[in-house]
Amino acid sequence: MNWSYDSQRKNYGKALVELGKIRNDIVVLDADLSGSTRTAEFGKLFPERFFNCGIAEQNMMGTAAGLAVGGMTVFASSFAVFATGRAYDQVRQSIAYPNLNVKIVASHAGITVGGDGASHQTMEDIALMNAIPNMTVIVPADGPETYRAIKVIADRPGPCYVRMGRSDVPIVTPKDDNFQVGKASVLRDGNDVALVGTGQMVAACLEAAETLAAKGISVRVVDLSTIKPLDTITLSKAARDCGAVVTAEEHNIVSGVGTLVAAALAESYPVPMERVGMQDVFGQSGESDELMREYGMSAKEVVAAAIKVMERKK
Amino acid sequence: MGNPHPFRCFTLHDLNEKTVKELEKKAELLRRHVIRMIHAAGSGHPGGSLSSADIVTALFFEIMDHSPESGSSLDRDHFILSKGHAAPIYYAALAECGYFPTEELITLRKLHSRLQGHPSRVKTPGVEMSTGSLGQGLSVANGLALALRLQGLDRKVFCLCGDGEMAEGQIWEAAMFAAHNHLDNVICIIDRNGLQIDGRTEEVMALEPLGDKWKSFGWNVLFMDGNDMWQVLDTIGMAMEHSGSPTVIVAKTVKGKGVSFMENNVGFHGKAPDEKEYEQAMRELGGSA
Numbered sequence: 001m002n003w004s005y006d007s008q009r010k011n012y013g014k015a016l017v018e019l020g021k022i023r024n025d026i027v028v029l030d031a032d033l034s035g036s037t038r039t040a041e042f043g044k045l046f047p048e049r050f051f052n053c054g055i056a057e058q059n060m061m062g063t064a065a066g067l068a069v070g071g072m073t074v075f076a077s078s079f080a081v082f083a084t085g086r087a088y089d090q091v092r093q094s095i096a097y098p099n100l101n102v103k104i105v106a107s108h109a110g111i112t113v114g115g116d117g118a119s120h121q122t123m124e125d126i127a128l129m130n131a132i133p134n135m136t137v138i139v140p141a142d143g144p145e146t147y148r149a150i151k152v153i154a155d156r157p158g159p160c161y162v163r164m165g166r167s168d169v170p171i172v173t174p175k176d177d178n179f180q181v182g183k184a185s186v187l188r189d190g191n192d193v194a195l196v197g198t199g200q201m202v203a204a205c206l207e208a209a210e211t212l213a214a215k216g217i218s219v220r221v222v223d224l225s226t227i228k229p230l231d232t233i234t235l236s237k238a239a240r241d242c243g244a245v246v247t248a249e250e251h252n253i254v255s256g257v258g259t260l261v262a263a264a265l266a267e268s269y270p271v272p273m274e275r276v277g278m279q280d281v282f283g284q285s286g287e288s289d290e291l292m293r294e295y296g297m298s299a300k301e302v303v304a305a306a307i308k309v310m311e312r313k314k
Numbered sequence: 315m316g317n318p319h320p321f322r323c324f325t326l327h328d329l330n331e332k333t334v335k336e337l338e339k340k341a342e343l344l345r346r347h348v349i350r351m352i353h354a355a356g357s358g359h360p361g362g363s364l365s366s367a368d369i370v371t372a373l374f375f376e377i378m379d380h381s382p383e384s385g386s387s388l389d390r391d392h393f394i395l396s397k398g399h400a401a402p403i404y405y406a407a408l409a410e411c412g413y414f415p416t417e418e419l420i421t422l423r424k425l426h427s428r429l430q431g432h433p434s435r436v437k438t439p440g441v442e443m444s445t446g447s448l449g450q451g452l453s454v455a456n457g458l459a460l461a462l463r464l465q466g467l468d469r470k471v472f473c474l475c476g477d478g479e480m481a482e483g484q485i486w487e488a489a490m491f492a493a494h495n496h497l498d499n500v501i502c503i504i505d506r507n508g509l510q511i512d513g514r515t516e517e518v519m520a521l522e523p524l525g526d527k528w529k530s531f532g533w534n535v536l537f538m539d540g541n542d543m544w545q546v547l548d549t550i551g552m553a554m555e556h557s558g559s560p561t562v563i564v565a566k567t568v569k570g571k572g573v574s575f576m577e578n579n580v581g582f583h584g585k586a587p588d589e590k591e592y593e594q595a596m597r598e599l600g601g602s603a
Contacts (some may be wrong), residue, residue: 027464049464051495059453059487066457069435069443071388072464074457089447090484094454098435098444 001207003170006143009107012164013038015150016075020046026154027067029076031057036166037077037107057082061090061102068100073154076102080109080163081122084129096132096159103153104129105162110250111283111291112167112200118282127255129161130228136160136181137227139257141202142171145225148179156181163199165250167288170203173223184231186238190218193306194238194245198224198257201248201276201297208302219306227257235261236268244309245273248302250292253277272312274305333376334543340410341371341543345572346601347406347419353592355423358431360576361583362476363403365507365540365567370400372546373472374407377554382413385440391469392458394443396451397476397505398432399584405429405438413440449482451475452502456492459500470554473502478510481519486531492560493532500560501553502533505540507569509580528562540565573598 019026020042032055034040043050053060057078064076077083083106084091095102111121130137138153138160140146146164153160172187187202188209197205202223209219220238224231224247239245245265247258258275265271278295292298345367352358374380378391395404402422409416414428421427428437432446443454455473462469479485492500504524512518521527525535534556538549546565553561569583570576573595576587587595596602 027461051460053487053491056484056487056491058450058484059456059491062450062453062484062488063457063460063491065443066394066454066459067461068457069454070458070461070465072461090450090453093444093447094450 001210003203005168006171007168008140008143008146008164009036009038011143011147012105012107012150013041015147016042017045019151019154020049023073023154025071025073027051027072027074029053029060029064029074031055031060031078031082033078036079037105039075039077057087058090061087062094064102065094065098065100068102074102075105077105077107079120080106080125081120084125084161085122088128092132096134099134099158101157103160103162105150105164107164108166109163110165110199111278111295111297112165112250112288114166114288114291115285117285121283123252123278123283124255125163126227126251126257130260134159135228138181138225139163139199139227140225141197141199141223142169142173144171144175145173145177145179148177149225152179152181165200169200172202172206179225182226182229182231184222184224184226184234186220186234187223188219188221190220191241192218193310194220194222194242195248195302195306196222196224196235196238196245196261197248198227199250201250204297204299204302205248207299208306211299211303212306217306217310224257227260230260230264232264232268235264239265239269239271243271243313245271246276246302246305246309247273248276248297250297251277252280254280272309274309276301276305329547334547337371337375338543340375341367342572342600344371344403344406344410346596346599347409347416348402349573349587349592349595349599351402351405351419351422352586354420356586357423358402358586359399359584360402360587361509361569361579362397362400362505362507364571364573364576365569366400366474366505367403367571368541368543368546369474369503369505369565370403370407372543372550374411376547377550378472382411382440385413388462388465389467389469392442392471394451394455394458394471394473395433395445396473397448397479398445400474401429401431401433404433404441408438408440411440414438448476448479449484452485452488453491455500455502456488456495456497459497460495462499469499471500473500475502475504477504477506477508477515477521478518480504480521480524489528489531489533496558497560498557501550502560502562504562504564505567506564507567509569509578509583511580511583513580525564532559534559534561536561536563538563538565540567541571
């Protein structure tokens with residue numbers, strides 16, 4: 001498809017700077033990755049409200065918590081694997097349990113980190129953050145949605161995790177899209193099968209929808225940008241209208257977004273489902289695109305899953 | 315702050331024998347609360363509450379400017395209990411300061427109680443931060459100290475740590491951070507009672523020379539007998555006057571202080587007294603069961 005591309009990280013950095021200009025309570029922390037997470041621009045403009053914590057993610061999360069106790073709105077950034085894994089206990093104990101106003105905005109999530117290999121490719125961050133009470137979990141589909149999401153969560157008290165990728169990703173959301181926490185958006189309407197994508201897999205779903213449409217299949221594509229709270233209304237409506245659902249995520253299918261959607265639909269409107277994502281294995285080094293193909297997370301696999309799930313419809 | 319409250323900022327010349335005597339009696343009262351609470355709960359950590367009782371008393375009844383009325387304000391002094399298992403002494407101090415009724419103390423650890431086994435910011439009036447997973451309090455104190463500085467508030471953040479939790483890596487990450495950012499409004503007090511669950515700290519994971527470690531991390535280091543009220547007041551007073559770097563006070567204390575059979579007895583790190591022990595403990599602390 002003829003996409004235009006944009007960076008989620010760049011949009012995060014841009015939103016932070018805009019927030020910093022109008023709000024004195026915005027404080028940003030990073031752990032020696034400010035160039036990559038794009039918090040550096042905020043740091044340059046507002047050095048008194050930017051703290052580089054060095055390579056010490058646990059202390060960064062605790063410090064973020066303390067700043068929030070002191071009335072600040074805190075953004076803490078690192079790579080997703082470190083922000084959620086290395087500092088898991090600090091996020092749980094010092095941020096989520098006391099319900100503090102800390103936004104953990106992490107970049108380089110998933111396998112598209114690429115060459116760094118499995119040590120840096122988190123496939124479990126959504127599961128980790130989603131399992132913590134009080135935590136809101138957001139996975140924007142593209143750059144503009146990241147920008148909108150950051151602006152929205154800055155006004156919304158409480159702990160929040162936002163997942164971003166490394167690569168530039170296709171712009172899939174409409175310009176006038178109105179991001180709301182807990183609201184999935186239908187990017188394409190149809191009633192034979194619903195493709196529920198999250199993060200950059202939304203683009204793969206839209207691409208798959210084109211292929212399926214050429215075969216005469218009417219496809220609904222849902223951008224599931226909030227993982228918690230889950231938009232069960234939009235999901236069960238998609239299940240009811242289409243009778244078959246495919247989920248697609250750049251994350252382990254074990255305890256991932258597909259698992260959550262399956263649980264929600266089992267309780268509301270059970271239909272045949274297929275889950276596209278990492279098949280409970282660690283990744284490896286490679287280019288982003290080739291890794292997505294290698295591990296079965298391209299439009300091709302979404303198409304195959306859609307055909308398979310439709311065969312299971314009664 | 316404008317609003318009248320019974321607590322005042324400490325200055326050396328305020329100190330007189332009467333004040334110290336009153337504080338010692340207050341510490342004994344808090345110790346009795348601790349024993350009563352843990353006995354009623356049937357579980358809890360008496361050792362580390364008793365060892366830090368004098369420090370907590372000095373902070374809450376003499377040194378810190380705070381009150382229940384200013385509870386949600388930032389323009390007050392602040393306290394983070396990094397050694398969250400000493401929750402009973404914290405609750406006893408808060409209750410005696412009027413944050414909640416003292417009658418509530420015996421609900422410790424009970425279902426639906428506001429007094430959780432470890433401090434919870436969302437449940438207990440006066441508790442500023444949830445703690446319990448060790449090694450995390452100092453980072454929080456640093457963050458709070460930064461927030462105060464950003465808002466131009468000349469206030470102190472006191473962080474009470476255990477000595478056992480010095481083994482947590484995050485403590486040293488936080489130590490670096492505070493020195494790097496010249497957080498002289500952070501005062502960390504280490505309850506150096508020398509014992510942790512599995513035995514003596516020097517046998518489980520040696521900490522000495524503890525003061526030198528902090529000094530090498532760029533901190534102003536002070537020492538005191540943490541069970542001597544004069545020294546506690548005097549030393550914390552000195553810490554408050556220091557500027558340019560954060561201060562740590564290594565407070566030598568006796569675990570289980572005040573109850574003969576609990577003193578230096580690692581068995582009472584996390585065990586409630588039985589009926590007979592309870593009665594004896596209360597007698598030794600100048601009260602009745």
